Amino acid sequence: MPGNSEYQYNQFLPKTPSIGGTTGAGVDHVHCSFGFPNSELFLIKELAEAAKNATLSHGHLALHYPGGPGTWNIRQWIANRGRSRKIKSNPSDILITAGAGQAIDATARVLINPGDEVWVEAPSFFSALRAFEIAGAAVRAFPMDENGLQVDLVQEALEFATFNGGNLPKFIYVMPNFHNPGGVNLSVERRKQLSSLAIKYNFYILEDDAYADIHFNQGVLPAIYSFAPERVIYIGTFSKIIGPGIRLGWTIANSEILQYMRLFLLGSQTNPFMQEIIAGLLENIEFDKYLNDVNQRYVGQLDVMIHELGRYFGDEIKYNKPSGGFFLLVKFKEKVDVSALVALAEKKGVSVVNGKEFYLNGSDVNEIRLCFTYSSENQIRKGIERLAEAYKEMKHATANVEV
Structure with missing residues (x-):
């Protein structure tokens, strides 16, 4: 590790x-x-104004465990935003987390039993590798090139494991857009191929899309989630686009996965008052x-x-x-x-x-x-x-x- x-x-x-x-x-x-x-x-001034409004307008709700209207509004914003990446979701499909890191950790805790295999790209995000290690996973890495993860090699490994009675992964962790640290994108063809493999071999894809909005000279590519929503756990975050100190990210997944993740988050809203602030901010800026x-x-x-x-x-x-x-x-x-x-x-x-x-x-x-x-x-x-x-x-x- x-x-x-x-x-x-x-x-x-x-x-x-x-x-x-x-x-x-x-x-x-x-x-x-x-x-x-x-x-x-x-956005210092805008955040200050949003915090003021959250306190004066909704503080009597936002300061309680369940939170105020912002906890719904922020998920509605995420759902609307996801459509540009061909993600079809409702607010009820979205779980707010304390940044992408908590979402990665919760996914590992939900899906991994000690000894289970998790497959990753080489290189990969070191905090994610650490989370998988803590959960007891056996981590296996596959090389990348200028088009991202070499999915053909993943397919060969899946076929070999199936034929020889080997272990299949519980999930494959990928960063398809502006990879950390590689900076490359997973091609659309490989996104489709990986999605098809997840369906065929019954594993999940953990799609870490932390940098999706930081793009310079290209259109938005469809999320892997859009090709196999039943087999993909999609992670996003406000850390790169608003500020890491607010500690808000999100997960889009099927209801069973989200149910178990909520158990690890102790069933309560993640920072409902900050959700109220950010929801208000997003409503009042030209994003x-x-x-x-x-x-x-x-x-x-x-x-x-x-x-x-x-x-x-x-x-x-x-x-x-x-x-x-x-x-x-x-x-x-x-x-x-x-x-x-x-x-x-x-x-x-x-x-x-x-x-x-x-x-x-x-x-x-x-x-x-x-x-x-x-x-x-x-x-x-x-x-x-x-x-x-x-x-x-x-x-x-x-x-x-x-x-």
């Missing part, structure tokens, strides 16, 4: 609350590591205009990152340019001690994530993940320059040792 069992989320948290803050050593630190949205894009502004900002930051990588690294690296999401997965063409590079870069004031954290058993994969959304364009320029300095120093030191 990822790195080590004590892998800490706050390893990549900003060391100061402000963009461009300084570390304890007085270094202006650049964060190209964890997947944070840009703080300057938060698509807001999202377009967000995406325009992020595509500009991505372009700067790619330009600076080309300037400092040239053809020594390769990557798939993402058309959305938060991340760029960079692979070094020559063998690099990535752990040493990450540590040296941190000393120089830029944080990145070692690619091995996204693979089973901490595989040495010669990759780093960069986040282009949190830091400003100027900070990204500083960060890539410092990363290049660390890379050159390490190459020089390695060359001297070999001599």
